[in-house]
Amino acid sequence: MTHPGPGGQPDDEDLEAGGSERRSGPVTWRRGRVPATTTDQRLLDRRQPTDWLHADPWRVMRIQSEFVEGFGTLAELGPAVGVFGSARVAPEDPDYALGVEVGRLAVEAGFAVITGGGPGAMEAANKGAFEAGGTSVGLGIELPFEAGLNPYVDLGINFRYFFARKTMFVKYSQGFIVLPGGYGTLDEVFEALTLAQTRKVTDFPLVLLGKDYWRGLIDWLQDGPLAKGMIDAGDVARLTLTDDPAEAVRLVQTHAEPSA
Template identity: 85%
Template structure:
């Protein structure tokens, strides 16, 4: 019988043996976690099932590819304004005409116009930029009820993941103009507000288009979260409310970062 090693009891197997431990990159596997085959074996096995395509490590590669494609495509875009708004706005809605005018004036001011690339308010802003001869960008998202990029998009990227898509909006937009919208628009609006409030990004102007539509939200923010001390006194002031597309674009155009 061999002498017991450190931490072992006589006449017992070691707690951890070399053949029950394996390193897989930065990961250490022991005991029952050690697979019966190696990574290379599984890679080269022709009978291997394809469910690995849907596993989380593979999703990381897809996520990475979306960031690479987004950064690579938009890095040389130049000054741009992000326009948010509902996909459900119809062409005969006054908000659609407002979106067209926003896109047109933004393009004439030298901005590329970035939208979610869908129908409704997004299509309107892309249409305005397209008709003005500007750069019309659509950042699409894979959704079961979306129909793809609208016909006025000149430069389009389709994303699987909302967070990758949002990163592109925030990184490449000098400011945001928000047309009437629902949950998706509110999500994008409050994402931008949160990043600015927490100083995760350089501050940027955010303009709400449509006083009748947005005034109730501003009133609630003042009477609720601000009155209860849950947002600061200046947080509502990050938002500008207007009905004038020219004013909205001018705010983006003339905005100066605090302390700049």
Template identity: 75%
Template structure:
């Protein structure tokens, strides 16, 4: 008499040693000796799991929940970007104060990165005009926290969560002179509009002397080389006039269906 043959492995008869843990399938030596519930309820355990990637996902999720919950009823808002290094006696600082004031008087909340310099200036203008002054701060080793003119603030650990809040809740961007961080925010916004990842919105560059060289390079090098199209440059408005900057934001808003 021959030994019976083992039943074939099929989707209906999973092979021995298989465990399903949520969406993940484990087999053989990959199957842990304990269950998830056992590990959760075990009191004596190491804490290095707090710094593992799956736990970071929970922190990231909490930042999105906090941001959406705080800003969902903000109403019309415009973001103002610019350097944290701008000093109060810099003409760009005065420009930022005026931009914040005019936006608030036009009925917009003003959203900045919440830091010093140009961000503080825009928050100050909105605050002194009795508008809503929002600061979306970021955890950095050299930042000192939200400036004193922020009356609605959120601090983020992750840049990408913070950027989503800027893009989701702003009706347009006004960009004061700034460095790498400002350039990053500027080009990310333009890229997302170009690729239709977000609804197209206006971007105003304030400070002709500061930004003209960049515009010239984009036109004479990037556009001439076919790397961008004419419509990409049309997304950018260059001005020294805070009233013109706010007018661009308002006219785009009024033209939307």
């Protein structure tokens, strides 16, 4: 045990009696914090506990690996449109048919289709892209209530971390088409809006497909945040509302093509 001297610092006597100092990269340990073993010793010791697999430094490596895999897999994808929507949409729901149409039209316009890779509206968009002969991408996420990538994904990546997955959506999509959805869909919409508003990304089109479903959100943004001055009119204008899948794809295509 050390005894603080003037200013709350240990006395020289304590520093001498307290043992050694060890440095490992940018980290310095002193006195009672000095590990009893070296890094190499712990690495090579078969008898060590395995709880280090769940420690934060190891999680950093997992996070890094997700970014490396994502960038490496998608770097040569080419033009792509991100499609968001609810995992709970049944195949007989009109929104499912809407998703299939969006996927087909996007491929015909020269885009790959990127979804969250799950069921429902995501599956529908992947199905449309797959049946049209295009590239159907699924960026899955580890969740307790969803079972892997849908069968229409022909290029899939499964992520542990939402933020790594979101980065791939934003980096590799020229725009987003949003089918009706719940919290996850809203999270993706507002993430994209915030990044565009704060100029963290180059501006891109964000199209809400389904006027009846999304009108309430637009009204709330205008009557609430905009009326109170918490956002600007231009922030609301970042969202385009339509019922026409062809128009949605055209908006992304027009924005992606450089002007003459």
